Amino acid sequence: MTHEDVQADAGIPKNFNAEELDPFRGVDFSQLERSLRRPRTFMSMLLSGIVAAMTLFALIPLFSVVGLLLWRGGRKLSIAAFTQLPPAPLEQNGGFGNAILGTLVIVGMALLISVPIGILSAIFLAQAKSGNRLASTVRFAAKVLTGFPSILAGVFAYGVVVTATGGYSALAGAVALSILMLPTILLTAEDAIRMVPSKMKEAAIGMGATDTQTVWMVLLPTAVPRILTGVMLAVARGAGETAPLLFTSLFSNYWLIWHGHVKLMQPTASLAVLIYNFAGMPFANQVELAWAAALVLVLLVLTANLIGQSLSRRQVE
Amino acid sequence: MPADSQISRPPSRIQIATDTAFRVLCQGFAWLALLIAVFIVLKIVIAALPAVRQYGLGFLTGRVWDPHKKVYSILPEIWGTLYSSVLALILGTAFGVAAAVFLAEGFVADYAFALLKIFKLQFHPVWGKLPRQVDNLLRNLIELLAAIPSVVYGLWGLFVVIPLVRPACHWLHAKMGWVPLFGTDLSGPGMLPAVIVLSIMILPTITAIGRGALVGVPSRLRMAAYGLGATRWETILAVTIPTASPGIFGGVVLAFGRALGETMALAMLVGNANVISASLFSPANTLAALLANAFPEASPKDVGVLMYAATALLAITLLVNAAGAYILQRTSSDPEGSKA
Numbered sequence: 059m060t061h062e063d064v065q066a067d068a069g070i071p072k073n074f075n076a077e078e079l080d081p082f083r084g085v086d087f088s089q090l091e092r093s094l095r096r097p098r099t100f101m102s103m104l105l106s107g108i109v110a111a112m113t114l115f116a117l118i119p120l121f122s123v124v125g126l127l128l129w130r131g132g133r134k135l136s137i138a139a140f141t142q143l144p145p146a147p148l149e150q151n152g153g154f155g156n157a158i159l160g161t162l163v164i165v166g167m168a169l170l171i172s173v174p175i176g177i178l179s180a181i182f183l184a185q186a187k188s189g190n191r192l193a194s195t196v197r198f199a200a201k202v203l204t205g206f207p208s209i210l211a212g213v214f215a216y217g218v219v220v221t222a223t224g225g226y227s228a229l230a231g232a233v234a235l236s237i238l239m240l241p242t243i244l245l246t247a248e249d250a251i252r253m254v255p256s257k258m259k260e261a262a263i264g265m266g267a268t269d270t271q272t273v274w275m276v277l278l279p280t281a282v283p284r285i286l287t288g289v290m291l292a293v294a295r296g297a298g299e300t301a302p303l304l305f306t307s308l309f310s311n312y313w314l315i316w317h318g319h320v321k322l323m324q325p326t327a328s329l330a331v332l333i334y335n336f337a338g339m340p341f342a343n344q345v346e347l348a349w350a351a352a353l354v355l356v357l358l359v360l361t362a363n364l365i366g367q368s369l370s371r372r373q374v375e
Numbered sequence: 376m377p378a379d380s381q382i383s384r385p386p387s388r389i390q391i392a393t394d395t396a397f398r399v400l401c402q403g404f405a406w407l408a409l410l411i412a413v414f415i416v417l418k419i420v421i422a423a424l425p426a427v428r429q430y431g432l433g434f435l436t437g438r439v440w441d442p443h444k445k446v447y448s449i450l451p452e453i454w455g456t457l458y459s460s461v462l463a464l465i466l467g468t469a470f471g472v473a474a475a476v477f478l479a480e481g482f483v484a485d486y487a488f489a490l491l492k493i494f495k496l497q498f499h500p501v502w503g504k505l506p507r508q509v510d511n512l513l514r515n516l517i518e519l520l521a522a523i524p525s526v527v528y529g530l531w532g533l534f535v536v537i538p539l540v541r542p543a544c545h546w547l548h549a550k551m552g553w554v555p556l557f558g559t560d561l562s563g564p565g566m567l568p569a570v571i572v573l574s575i576m577i578l579p580t581i582t583a584i585g586r587g588a589l590v591g592v593p594s595r596l597r598m599a600a601y602g603l604g605a606t607r608w609e610t611i612l613a614v615t616i617p618t619a620s621p622g623i624f625g626g627v628v629l630a631f632g633r634a635l636g637e638t639m640a641l642a643m644l645v646g647n648a649n650v651i652s653a654s655l656f657s658p659a660n661t662l663a664a665l666l667a668n669a670f671p672e673a674s675p676k677d678v679g680v681l682m683y684a685a686t687a688l689l690a691i692t693l694l695v696n697a698a699g700a701y702i703l704q705r706t707s708s709d710p711e712g713s714k715a
Contacts (some may be wrong), residue, residue, distance in 0.1 A: 200412075204696075304668040333530060
């Protein structure tokens, strides 16, 4: 069968010109191709490149900080660094064992203050009706407090604790840190309780549970991982803060626990203040110790962050 | 049927009492949290009152800080606080919003997908997850920037940023010293290193909030723009960013508040000099750095003056933070996020 025969069978006239029926006649396909010569495509590619470069550039400090910490701090890190006391000027070696202990004690005391207040208010906020004036005021105050300058928390603790007790102490530092930790704990705990599926709450109420029983037996157990996430994030923030400790817990070259007595009302060392003090000293040994302490502090903060994130992630899956 | 054989019973009197007590307790703690916030503000302001009475408004406009002559004023500190924060905000916003767009639009995932396509692995059960993982990794890395304590940034700034920028500053001052920005030379600590470190510290805030706002833009808006033939970047610049701008702006304001109150990095890098200068390389001082440096060795009489300075810082930051929280609350209560 020839080509003409097929055309005749299909009822197409013999003088048919294939080009006239072509729906894509006159379309220049090269126009539709993505070409960098076209200004719009070029702009798009260029901007993508710029944004990618800027994002990577923003990450350079992170790698620089971490790399330097590992290099300069890791060199000095030894068991002695964890067990010995800070050296005097021109003295060699030494460590910052008392500062690690001090940071842990101050953050722990800050938790004792901020966790009960934060979680109990969060329960109230989560249970309150949407129009509750007190709840929305507390929420707004907490949000404003998240951006509260850390140094002002120190000023407040100085005015309240240091002047009242007559001296710098671990307690004053803990009060300052608890102010910075409270909003984080409060807001994440409220979110956590609100995220509990409402059918669980309704089931408890339907069984005849009182509000308190619902909170303790249903809402809190379900919300605990997320609440702990908030607490760990607050710990991470508190451990890294320096400014509020500068003139509340000050610094000390001695152990917090001495001959079995815990001295909570004495000036107390902390990692962050040690880094600040030693970084400005003209002695190489002190600067090296500052780097090692910075490495320990960053590891501490990162561990708290990671624990916090893993707690809430497990629940999502 | 005897009443005691019923399974259900109303709550006992003790249970009702506990319930009421617990509810009152929770409400009491909510009041306590609010009172603490109010008390903090009042405590600082009241402690500042004697100094306010003694020095008046001249404290805010004078330029001398001399504890020996008992002359105090904080205009250079106010200037340094605002100048460093604004400069850091410009730098941090540029990079922060760029990173937010990069993360929100899934560029990395696209690149990873294209890369996998070359090896025909894009739907592989294990490798196919890679684009998503790369995306998450990048987001977590940006958030890690916020996890590093500010004193560590200060240490890094002292030993890395200052030596790094010093040659460039010498060159700029020598060649273009007539520009006010380069009017003085960098001799160790100064405004520029402080601003660089400060902008790194506020970048994660801008990126996290900005990314949230960009992701929240309804995809039908984006699709409509694509359907009209817009390129990816025409869509981003004309549709996505304007729609998300209230959220991004709220993040920028919060970052500004953070920059104003940041202490350690500035106390270590800004140079603590009582001067007002437009130069990027001149040492300066900020309110927070002044407090950090002067408080530990302040005599009881000086404390009142420092409380006055703290009140000034408090007023500035509370104003900025309340504005940021208000903007974010208003945009998040708007479900479409499309008020712009």
